[in-house]
Amino acid sequence: MPVTFLIPMPLRVFSNGNSQIIVEGAPMILADALEALWKRCPHMRDRVVTEQAEIREHINVFVGKEDVRYTGGLQTPLPNSVEISIIPAISGG
Amino acid sequence: MGLVYRAHDDVLQRDVALKFLATTLGQPARQFLLREARAASSLSHPNVCTIHAVGEADGEFYIVMELIEGRSLSALIDSGGLAYETVMRYGAQIAGALTHAHGRSIVHRDLKSSNVIVTPEGLVKVLDFGLARRLAAAPDEKTLTMDTLESTVPTGGTLSYMSPEVLRGEPGDARSDLWALGVVLYEALVGQPPFHRGTTFEVSSAILHEQPSPLPTRIPPGLVAIIQRCLAKEPALRYQRASEVQAALEAIQSASAVATPPNDQRGSLTTVHRGIKHLQVRNGDVLLLVGTMKGLFLLRSSRQRARWDVAGPYFHGQAIYALAYDSREGRHRLWASTFSMLWGTFLRSSDDHGRTWTNPQEAPIRFPADSGATLKNIWQICPGRSEEPNVIYCGVEPAALYESRNDGETWSLVRGLFEHPHRPRWMPGMGGLALHTILLDPQNPKTMYVAIAAGGVYITEDGGSTWQPRNRGVRVVHLPEKYPEFGQCVHKIVMHPSRPERLFLQNHWGLYRSDNHGESWQDIAHGVPSDFGFAMVCHPHDADCVYILPIESDEFRCTPEGRLRVYRTRNAGVSWEALTRGLPQRGAYETVLRDAMTTDSLDPAGIYFGTRSGQLYGSTDEGKSWKEILNGLPPVVCLKSEVVGERRFTSAPRETRKTVPRRKSPVRGKSKIRRKR
Numbered sequence: 001m002p003v004t005f006l007i008p009m010p011l012r013v014f015s016n017g018n019s020q021i022i023v024e025g026a027p028m029i030l031a032d033a034l035e036a037l038w039k040r041c042p043h044m045r046d047r048v049v050t051e052q053a054e055i056r057e058h059i060n061v062f063v064g065k066e067d068v069r070y071t072g073g074l075q076t077p078l079p080n081s082v083e084i085s086i087i088p089a090i091s092g093g
Numbered sequence: 094m095g096l097v098y099r100a101h102d103d104v105l106q107r108d109v110a111l112k113f114l115a116t117t118l119g120q121p122a123r124q125f126l127l128r129e130a131r132a133a134s135s136l137s138h139p140n141v142c143t144i145h146a147v148g149e150a151d152g153e154f155y156i157v158m159e160l161i162e163g164r165s166l167s168a169l170i171d172s173g174g175l176a177y178e179t180v181m182r183y184g185a186q187i188a189g190a191l192t193h194a195h196g197r198s199i200v201h202r203d204l205k206s207s208n209v210i211v212t213p214e215g216l217v218k219v220l221d222f223g224l225a226r227r228l229a230a231a232p233d234e235k236t237l238t239m240d241t242l243e244s245t246v247p248t249g250g251t252l253s254y255m256s257p258e259v260l261r262g263e264p265g266d267a268r269s270d271l272w273a274l275g276v277v278l279y280e281a282l283v284g285q286p287p288f289h290r291g292t293t294f295e296v297s298s299a300i301l302h303e304q305p306s307p308l309p310t311r312i313p314p315g316l317v318a319i320i321q322r323c324l325a326k327e328p329a330l331r332y333q334r335a336s337e338v339q340a341a342l343e344a345i346q347s348a349s350a351v352a353t354p355p356n357d358q359r360g361s362l363t364t365v366h367r368g369i370k371h372l373q374v375r376n377g378d379v380l381l382l383v384g385t386m387k388g389l390f391l392l393r394s395s396r397q398r399a400r401w402d403v404a405g406p407y408f409h410g411q412a413i414y415a416l417a418y419d420s421r422e423g424r425h426r427l428w429a430s431t432f433s434m435l436w437g438t439f440l441r442s443s444d445d446h447g448r449t450w451t452n453p454q455e456a457p458i459r460f461p462a463d464s465g466a467t468l469k470n471i472w473q474i475c476p477g478r479s480e481e482p483n484v485i486y487c488g489v490e491p492a493a494l495y496e497s498r499n500d501g502e503t504w505s506l507v508r509g510l511f512e513h514p515h516r517p518r519w520m521p522g523m524g525g526l527a528l529h530t531i532l533l534d535p536q537n538p539k540t541m542y543v544a545i546a547a548g549g550v551y552i553t554e555d556g557g558s559t560w561q562p563r564n565r566g567v568r569v570v571h572l573p574e575k576y577p578e579f580g581q582c583v584h585k586i587v588m589h590p591s592r593p594e595r596l597f598l599q600n601h602w603g604l605y606r607s608d609n610h611g612e613s614w615q616d617i618a619h620g621v622p623s624d625f626g627f628a629m630v631c632h633p634h635d636a637d638c639v640y641i642l643p644i645e646s647d648e649f650r651c652t653p654e655g656r657l658r659v660y661r662t663r664n665a666g667v668s669w670e671a672l673t674r675g676l677p678q679r680g681a682y683e684t685v686l687r688d689a690m691t692t693d694s695l696d697p698a699g700i701y702f703g704t705r706s707g708q709l710y711g712s713t714d715e716g717k718s719w720k721e722i723l724n725g726l727p728p729v730v731c732l733k734s735e736v737v738g739e740r741r742f743t744s745a746p747r748e749t750r751k752t753v754p755r756r757k758s759p760v761r762g763k764s765k766i767r768r769k770r
Contacts, residue, residue, distance in 0.1 A: 042455075050467040052462065089435065
């Protein structure tokens, strides 16, 4: 079943302005879904994860309503037809 | 071509240019020239120098023409060439002049960069339509077909602009002018004509048979294609009309102002800053690049540096930790590192003074997987030596040096430094473990220095394979061993290119000079209110002159006593003087960061610095007096200056000492020196 990414405003420059990107291929875990997203929107990868393939410190990724930091990180399993939100943290100065 | 006078027309009350031509011409040639000049006088176009009158007086042939204040294009082109945007703009105007003239059956016949004048407003004027060369039309002068009325310079002169058909002795036509236009555009881009060779014979042979060397990859493909078509050996393969060249140049001009082509090698997406009034930059202008915690600001001024146009903020909300202006090979490329706490740090460049910036798909600088490290910030961007125009270095956090050999397209980690056995014992300073300074030895291409906070100064003398610490004599306060081999929290090192053996160092407590490539350091904190500080710059023309901005202490990182004072030494650190005129001396608790002070390359030199409170100060008299340029900026992180189209450090130092400066007697500063011991 498709996975829908909810794209935050600052990243929409890399998604032709789309607020949602649907990736096909029934990914089982978050890492697979993100790989599918990078294929659609290659510029997003290095803005969301580091070169060591870790989600950036001040970027939060939610599968449904759960922050993936508490559900297994990139190995978080994906239910059917789930929405994944990429949300910048409120930290900053 | 003869003598030119500035003259005054009493009747029409205007200044004019009065040109007398050579008087040794035969009668048929004189008649021919008169006829040509009369025809040319019918031209009226903003890009054509207007001919007011022609005639003969006392046997001398003269032309009265529009007086144009400006510089010839040949004078504007230095060995590195001009920015391609400038070349497009000038090229479209030259093509406009040709369009007008060709439409009236007038062919220029000797278009070249010295016949093109650019006014201070950037308006192009083409001179000498139809006047400079006698073609076969001059009936009794067939043997002079190739001559010009100017003295013939075998390779550097007019021959370089001749089309193959003219060289073969065929009558030139409008398409020969388009060939010459192609030569002018090529020359303007790279600094020399496409068929630049050693002898007349070689030039002629190259024009007839050889293809020009490829233009650098920084030139947009659209512009390359236009020039290639102008330089087709067969006239039938060139553009057939000047109006076509004009239209093509205008089309790529408007395209380059909006976006770079999608196949641009430096990133498939471009950041276009809309809603900003961008700078209009001309050669000779002074630029200030101001990196702040919340974006980049660009300032432009004339050489007087009295008023500044301000553009920005670019990358608003992002911190700009490093800036560079790369003018090698005629580039006008701005480099910036943008840091977002959210989205990471990216290296970007702009070739149009900020209108468009690369927005790379992948972070160009990234730690390899086996390092386990993650790029936190880019602290320094250092274009390589002029002999290696495609080399750039970056100093990053966590402390590492990156090198690009292809103009920033790809980067590699300098492993010799990253795998140095000292590395595990380097300690981060308050700003992080950063490699923040890179100095290239101008005399030895294998030698460079880096400064790491807190690791100290390291040198490589083999192009980066091996590195040695150079910290002997530099004291530390944060370790039990006060003079360790490494681990110093060095804040800045500077070097004047004319004295590469001598370095100055602003430490986290301590001010030092080395006269032996950093082998050993001596304390030069004589007469400064504190030997703590960050910023330090060399005077551009005086190797003994260094500027610093002392800070009270590491606990209270503000200017001592609330007085904003720049200190200057003019004797390599034997003594220091406070420069305060125009700077606030009460209640000014300011901080100036390590890269937030810079100089321009003019004489007298401009000195500039920005504070964490967002004030920008400048001095146009080398520090004697200061003026506020801007206030209300976000905290200033870094500052760079550039005189557009001029090379830095080309002038010899005003004074070069042969001996190491020594204090004759202990110098006691008037202020109490604050030191941590």
